[in-house]
Amino acid sequence: MSAQLEDLKDSAAAAFVALLIFGPFIGLRLTDNDAGNLGLSTRPVALILAVIGVFAARLLILTWARHRPAKLAPGLGARVQKTGKFIAPALLVFAIVMPLLPGLPNAYIDLGVLIMTYVMLGWGLNIVVGLAGLLDLGYVAFYAVGAYSFALISINFGLGFWECLPLAGILAAFWGMCLGFPVLRLRGDYLAIVTLAFGEIIRLVITNWVSLTGGPNGMLGMPEPTLFGLRFSMAGGPGTFAGFFGLTPAPWQRDAFLYYVILGLALLTNWVTLRLRRQPLGRAWEALREDEIACRSLGINVRNTKLTAFAIGAFFGGFAGCFFSARQGFISPDSFTFIESATVLAIVVLGGAGSQLGVVLAACVMIGVPQMLQGLQIYRMLIFGIALVLIMIVRPRGFISTRRPTVLLGKEAVAIGGELRAEGRG
């Protein structure tokens, strides 16, 4: 009985704090009165409901904490790991056949393209954060460099998507190196703020260099990707995809094609990452994450290792940016704000930094769910923020936190818990 009384007291305290927190913001509303001056109106009902909601939620959490079974079922991570052998190929098959499913509304293919873009960004950032353990809060800079490289090169020099793609990647990688040099000696949060600052500098330059980039108005008129020279046009006729194959032009053909392009690019990122992890460079990245001093002592060139991590991560960011720019046909600095960096980083961390499959799951959750909430436009980002906090509290190590060692001395691979793995100090 006393336990319940304690819970009630605790919940009442939470409700009191909630009253103070919500009081000014939910209870009051700034209004403009007729004279153009500010006035205040009150919303007592909403405030009371919010406070009661907090009280009930706290009471529920406390009651559940007392009555939950002592032994929890094996975590999601372990289960996913067990069935992981089947999940990854199953997801891949689904990803490949998805756009061809009959009767699928175009909006879903579009959503697929969006999710795949973030999967690709997540995999790119995973190289920097998950493998090399370098915290990068400004990844969107490389996305922006890729997008604007494509726009500038294609508009000024008349090159197509496929010619620009490697150029965009190389330019982004170059900027990755530029960022890498000054931050080589920095650790942890110093690295975080400099990468964040770098992302902001790129965005500010794009916004203010109006003669080159069009400033806040953005850029228009980039060519769309073509399939071996075949355009996707609703007009049909010779030289277009539909005309060449004798099909009726339909919007889904273009969307499906774009989907396969980004799927291919994302899989390329994944393949390169997985290959690199087995090679000296990838092992050096992981060693760097585990212990930088040990790396140095064993003769690993820390400078080159860090720079390649930044460069390769940026390279794929540039690819994704190039694709984004080609698909939208319009880019402006608004697409490259800090919130994008934060979203991609959240995808990597939620997935369980370092896990390729985790990134896919996290991208589906983080990008797919907000899209479903389009109807709740103004509440969308609010829910996004709440979800970030809640997911981190429930699963601080991400969806897939167990790890299989990359290098083995014995015969059998043993998956270890995420808490045994270092996360790098850089």
Place this chain on the structure above:
Amino acid sequence: MAYALQQLVNGLTLGMIYGLIAVGYTMVYGIIGMINFAHGDVFMIGAFVGIFVITALTGLTSLPLALLAAFVFSAFICAVYGFAIERVAYRPLRGSFRLAPLISAIGMSILLENYVQVSQGALERAIPNLLPGGITLMDENGFVVQLSWMQMAIMAVTLGLLAAFTYLVTKTPLGRAMRAVEQDAKMAALLGIDTNRTISITFIIGSALAAFAGVMFLLYYGVIDFYIGFNAGIKAFTAAVLGGIGSLPGAVLGGLLIGLIEAFWSGYATVAYKDAAVYSILAIVLMFMPSGLLGRHEVEKV
């Protein structure tokens, strides 16, 4: 000369506000080693509570009383916010994966911004200048250098708060406890310091300082919206890092430097690139002094 003096006055005022926010960042970083990304949004909450109080009290009481009420009430509400944010979003993640509190803090920041946007609307809210006038420092061929009452008040309040805060950290038992937890939380706990309570108090004090900065920002610029926390937060974070994160004098120094860089860059170069200038100088300083201007050099043990 006169122009430079005016920029100096403006830069110092802005720098004081940044410095106050930066102190909150650096305290939280010092004690639990995490970047409290939501700190800038607590500053924004403080500015909004200030505008509520000033709107409600306008015409009811005298101006000094209304301002005092705005500061006190805003500091109180923000202290509650700081306490609740730490309890809900950070405490469950203490001692966990290093990136987890960072993501949680970013989530909290997005949450607070949109909470204010949804509950108060996205419009900019403006109040008239409540302390018009000032003194003339210099008159050079018609270019008048003004030090407004508002700027003087901001500097006086900031210096007073910093003095009180320095006293608190260096001389009181609470300050000793804070420094002890910062150095070694486990050892401090063994010696009977309630670390949870100390960390909570750190958040409460940091948030109250941010609230003061928020109300001063509101009074100085007269215009706020739900987004001011992002920019001010990033600038203050930059200030904390520039001065050497974890160092209190460093945070104030970094804040003043950034205020001055912004003012002089806007005055002599282009306003458009003032933020880029701040970030570039940060990157350059860190290239040569990886621990910031006043930061302790980290000693690594193997």
